[in-house]
Amino acid sequence: MSDAHGDTIDALGHEDRRFPPPADFVAGAAVTDAAMRAEALADSEAFWARQASELLTWQEPWSRVLDWQVPNARWFDGGRLNVAENCLDRHVAAGNGSRVAIHWEGEPGDTRTITYADLLAEVERFSNVLRSLGVAKGDRVNIYLPMIPEAAVAMLSCARIGAVHSVVFGGFSSQSLADRINDAEAKVLITADGGYRRGEVFALKPAADEALATTPSIEHVVVVRRGGNEVTMQPGRDHWYHELMEEASPSCPAEGMDAEDLLFLLYTSGTTGKPKGIMHTTGGYLTHVTYTHRYVFDLRPDDVYWCTADVGWITGHSYIVYGPLANGATQVMYEGVPNHPGNDRFWDIVERYGVTIFYTAPTAIRTFMKWGAEEPAAHDLSSLRLLGTVGEPINPEAWMWYHTHIGQGRCPIVDTWWQTETGGIMISPLPGETTTKPGSATFALPGVSAEVLDDAGQVVTHGGGYLALTEPWPGMLRGIWGDPQRFVDTYWSRFEGRYFAGDGARLDDDGYLWLLGRVDDVMNVSGHRISTTEVESALVSHPAVAEAAVVGATDDTTGQAIVAYVSLRGGADVDVTTLRNHVATEIGAIAKPKAIFFTPDLPKTRSGKIMRRLLRDVAEGRDLGDTTTLADASVVSELQQRAAQAPAED
Ligand code: 7RM
Numbered sequence: 001m002s003d004a005h006g007d008t009i010d011a012l013g014h015e016d017r018r019f020p021p022p023a024d025f026v027a028g029a030a031v032t033d034a035a036m037r038a039e040a041l042a043d044s045e046a047f048w049a050r051q052a053s054e055l056l057t058w059q060e061p062w063s064r065v066l067d068w069q070v071p072n073a074r075w076f077d078g079g080r081l082n083v084a085e086n087c088l089d090r091h092v093a094a095g096n097g098s099r100v101a102i103h104w105e106g107e108p109g110d111t112r113t114i115t116y117a118d119l120l121a122e123v124e125r126f127s128n129v130l131r132s133l134g135v136a137k138g139d140r141v142n143i144y145l146p147m148i149p150e151a152a153v154a155m156l157s158c159a160r161i162g163a164v165h166s167v168v169f170g171g172f173s174s175q176s177l178a179d180r181i182n183d184a185e186a187k188v189l190i191t192a193d194g195g196y197r198r199g200e201v202f203a204l205k206p207a208a209d210e211a212l213a214t215t216p217s218i219e220h221v222v223v224v225r226r227g228g229n230e231v232t233m234q235p236g237r238d239h240w241y242h243e244l245m246e247e248a249s250p251s252c253p254a255e256g257m258d259a260e261d262l263l264f265l266l267y268t269s270g271t272t273g274k275p276k277g278i279m280h281t282t283g284g285y286l287t288h289v290t291y292t293h294r295y296v297f298d299l300r301p302d303d304v305y306w307c308t309a310d311v312g313w314i315t316g317h318s319y320i321v322y323g324p325l326a327n328g329a330t331q332v333m334y335e336g337v338p339n340h341p342g343n344d345r346f347w348d349i350v351e352r353y354g355v356t357i358f359y360t361a362p363t364a365i366r367t368f369m370k371w372g373a374e375e376p377a378a379h380d381l382s383s384l385r386l387l388g389t390v391g392e393p394i395n396p397e398a399w400m401w402y403h404t405h406i407g408q409g410r411c412p413i414v415d416t417w418w419q420t421e422t423g424g425i426m427i428s429p430l431p432g433e434t435t436t437k438p439g440s441a442t443f444a445l446p447g448v449s450a451e452v453l454d455d456a457g458q459v460v461t462h463g464g465g466y467l468a469l470t471e472p473w474p475g476m477l478r479g480i481w482g483d484p485q486r487f488v489d490t491y492w493s494r495f496e497g498r499y500f501a502g503d504g505a506r507l508d509d510d511g512y513l514w515l516l517g518r519v520d521d522v523m524n525v526s527g528h529r530i531s532t533t534e535v536e537s538a539l540v541s542h543p544a545v546a547e548a549a550v551v552g553a554t555d556d557t558t559g560q561a562i563v564a565y566v567s568l569r570g571g572a573d574v575d576v577t578t579l580r581n582h583v584a585t586e587i588g589a590i591a592k593p594k595a596i597f598f599t600p601d602l603p604k605t606r607s608g609k610i611m612r613r614l615l616r617d618v619a620e621g622r623d624l625g626d627t628t629t630l631a632d633a634s635v636v637s638e639l640q641q642r643a644a645q646a647p648a649e650d
Contacts, residue, residue, distance in 0.1 A: 008454040009464030009522055011506045012587040013439070013514065013534045015396055019403070020435040021412055025385065029298050029432025036295075036430075040446035047447050048474055052076055052287040055294065056326070057090045059256050062283070066472065071492040071499075072479075073472040074260050075284030082254035083263060083286055084127075084160035087325035088120040089254065100330045103304070103353050104149050107196035107336025114149055116328070119156075122149075122245075126157040127252040129244045133188055133220040137162035137255060140186040140265070142218075144168045144177055144208055146195025147335040150224045150241065151311045152321050154190045159263060162255040166265040166277070169312025170195060170202075171606045171631075174210035176275075180267050183277055184481060185217040190241075194227025199340050201227035259283025265481050266314055268420040269605075276490070277481030278314075278420050286326060288424040288475030292445065293323030296414050296428050297357050298386060306332040307359040307388075308346070313607050314420040315390055318475075319359060323424070338364065343371045347379035358406070359388035363608035365398045365406075366540075366547040372570040373405045381408060386431055388414045392609055393515045393533045395540040395548075396439035403438070417441040417515050419501065421491065423475025426450065427513055439537060440512045448473055450513065452505050457495045460507060464531070466519060467505040468498040504531050521612045523552030523560050528590050530562070532612060535593065538586035539564060542579060544572035549602045549610045550593065553619035561594035563619040565602055565639065595619075597642055601635045615639070 026032050040047040045065040052058075062079030091099065097117030104112040114122075135141060141163050145151040151167070158165040166184045168177050181189065191208045194201040205223055209232065212218060223231065224241040233240070263282045267275040293299060305324055309315035324331050332353050338346050346368075350358065368375065387407050394402075394415055403413055412431035418424060426448045427441045434442050444450040449471040452460040469476075476499070479487045494500035504516035516522070516531035523530045532550045539548035547567040552560030566579065576596045584592045603611045611630065617623070618639050630636065 008460065008466065009504045009506065009516060009529045009531055011464045012530065012591055013506070013537060014587075015437050015439060017396075017400075017438055018435055019412070019437070021432050022410065025412055026432050028300065031295055031298070031430045032432045034433065036446045044447055044449075044471060048075070048287065051291045051447070052079075052283065052474070055290045056081060056086050056283075056286060062259060068472050070497050071488060073284075073476055075474045076259035076287070079259040079283050080256045081259065081283055081286070082160065082257055083282060083322065083326075084123055084156045085254040086286060087156060087322065088116060088123060091116045091328045092120050096328055099328065101325060102149055102152070102331060102333050104333045105335065105349060106148075107199070107334075107340055112149060119149075119153070121250065122153050123156045123160060124252040125245050125248040125250055126153050127160040128248040129222070130157055130161055130163060130188065131252070132244075132248070133222070135161065135163050135188055138164065138262070139188075140164045140166055140184040142166050142168060142177070142181050142184065142186040142189045144170060144189060144191040144204060145224065145311075146170050146192055146204065146226060147310055147333060148192065148195065148224065148226055149333065150190075150192070152325075152333075155264070155311070155317070155321050156325075160252065160254050162257055162261065164262045164264055166267070167312050167317070168267070169310055169606060170204055171312070174207040177208065178211035178214050180275065180277075181211060181215040181218060183267070183275075184265055186215075187217060188220045188222065189215075189218050190222045190224070192224040192226045193231045194229040196227065196336055198337050201229050203227065203229050203231075205231040257282050260478070262478075264317065266317060266420055276483070276486065279478045279481055280423050280475070281478050284474030284476070285423050286322060288473065289318040289323035290326040291447075292425040292428075293319060293329070294327050295430060296416060296425050296445070297359070297388065298431050299327055299329055299357070303329065303356045304332065304354050304383070305329050305357040305359070306334075306349070306353070306355045308334065308338075308361070308364065309359075309390075310607075314423070318424050338367070339371075344375040344378060347376045347381060350381055350384060351379045354383040356383050357386045357388070358384055359390065361391040361608045362389050362394040362398055363392060363604060363610075365389065365394065365402050366567075368406075369398060369401050369546040370567060370570055373401075376405050381406060384408075384411050386414065387411045388416055390416045390418070391607065393517060393537075394439060395537040397537070397540045399438035412436065415439075415441045417513075421477040422469070422473070423477065426469065426473070427515075437512055440508070440514050442512055444513075451498070452507050452513070453495055453498070457498075462507055462509070464504060464506040464516065464529070466494070467501045467503045467513075467515070468495050469501060470498050521551070523550075523562060525552065525560055525562060525590060526558045530591055534587060535562060535564065535583060535591050538583045538591065539566055539579060541586055542574060542582045544568050544574035545579070547602060549612060549615055551612050551616045551619055553616060555594070562591065563615070564593040564596045565599050565615055566596055567599060567602060597639065599635070599639055599642070601632065603635045603639070604631045606631045
């Protein structure tokens with residue numbers, strides 16, 4: 001019962017460490033004071049218009065910055081531009097054709113260096129390939145590829161001719177692929193024979209073939225040769241990428257697109273129901289991702305940027321393909337896993353390419369913690385100057401580990417909160433301006449308005465509640481493909497006129513935002529609403545713990561009881577009583593887990609988010625529901641066995 005407006009979510013955490021931007025970082029930074037915040041606050045439409053005109057090249061100017069009829073936004077209406085032209089042509093025209101766009105590295109160690117001129121040439125040819133296969137403006141194209149440069153080529157080629165892409169993560173099953181193709185009624189599928197993962201080829205084309213048996217809208221399939229694995233090609237329907245490219249004509253002018261023309265669909269699964277095809281459009285989206293990529297990462301001309309996401313997720317769309325390329329950045333793109341051939345693969349890549357900006361997920365950082373600090377210590381990481389995280393709340397201790405062992409105490413960390421639906425980063429430090437606190441994403445970016453609300457929709461000025469976005473922003477989703485009612489129900493019905501993000505958040509004494517995880521995961525223990533994130537962070541703050549997942553299991557006495565699953569750091573050991581007491585000391589007796597189970601791994605989605613729903617099922621002894629989105633299904637069966645054997649602690 002922590003704030004004046006009731007007990008929406010109790011705030012338990014505390015954090016006294018502060019990290020002001022280091023002086024030598026500030027010396028070269030683009031944003032070093034609050035002027036940009038003041039400008040955006042004074043007139044946010046004018047602010048976004050300035051970003052759009054400064055950062056992008058428009059074929060025709062817009063007539064109106066924003067048309068906002070809740071929940072429908074139109075940004076830069078009347079403006080015309082082409083996304084591929086902004087990502088490629090204009091850099092080549094400015095004399096930067098020989099600048100490296102992508103240092104690509106395959107998992108087996110093969111490499112490709114692709115300049116902006118190379119990438120433009122490849123995209124022009126492939127745009128012609130798509131046209132020759134009958135793809136026209138507005139048609140949907142599905143992309144199901146490994147992390148190879150052709151993924152970016154395929155996306156940019158769609159953008160060039162005005163086709164709408166729908167990328168499906170290469171780790172998804174044939175059924176997921178078929179569902180997404182059918183929902184979008186895609187005409188063409190772009191896939192590969194296979195790709196490399198953990199030292200082996202994983203087959204994609206056979207999975208695609210299975211999907212294709214139930215996807216009548218697909219007329220042509222383009223297959224990139226990557227894995228070298230045997231595939232069957234259906235004559236007339238299936239074509240090799242390299243053969244089509246040989247025949248394609250080299251020049252393809254970029255289509256002029258309306259700012260509000262659809263750029264892509266990206267499906268997000270959510271916890272229940274069928275996946276939602278999130279719609280993103282052209283001018284606002286590109287403005288948002290270019291602006292955030294430039295200022296959140298403080299991009300400078302000699303930077304070597306590396307985002308470790310897969311292009312199949314929104315992070316790959318916005319911060320591998322569109323943001324970095326629109327800014328003319330040089331980046332690393334890596335095909336495989338972080339532990340092949342050794343646990344130091346990422347640090348080896350950082351060292352060899354001289355990576356300066358590194359953007360990864362908390363789940364990866366906690367895995368590195370398990371593997372130990374010796375791995376990064378064996379490499380020269382002195383090129384790094386800025387670190388970023390995205391995907392989940394980062395526990396303060398994981399933040400400190402990242403700061404110490406990867407950033408070597410030198411690099412600011414930007415903890416970036418955003419969603420598939422927001423298109424780009426919304427809440428994050430600006431690294432030359434913002435004093436950070438480990439575990440806090442700090443403040444809404446200039447141009448973005450976020451508030452914490454209680455159950456009644458009243459603004460919480462201090463303490464916990466629900467995160468809402470209170471003003472439209474250029475990169476916001478424009479709807480759910482084929483389901484306008486679901487768009488309204490999911491995001492715009494909880495709080496009138498405001499976007500409901502589905503995350504809990506807390507505002508501290510200094511106005512810093514702390515993300516508390518999905519509101520569906522909030523636990524209710526004896527009437528106290530406790531966020532899983534805060535208990536997990538308390539557990540991770542014990543030096544023996546690398547990672548923790550916490551859930552509320554039904555309990556006769558307290559309503560819900562806290563059950564924790566804990567992974568230890570390499571070589572560390574600790575007992576249950578010590579950990580329970582540690583949580584009590586850190587955040588209070590009410591948050592003390594009733595039971596703690598040790599496990600080498602936690603169940604995660606394929607994008608690395610902890611699946612608490614499954615752990616709740618395990619804790620309550622239920623049959624597991626849908627486990628198809630799990631990265632590694634053996635993790636839960638392992639946990640179920642342990643839960644059956646081990647008596648719950650008290
Ligand atoms: C970019 C991405 C969105 C959900 C979001 C949050 C969680 C993402 C952070 C975070 C705390 C962060 N898109 N989330 N970033 N929570 N701090 N910095 O992940 O659509 O796949 O997921 O991810 O719950 O609602 S997503």
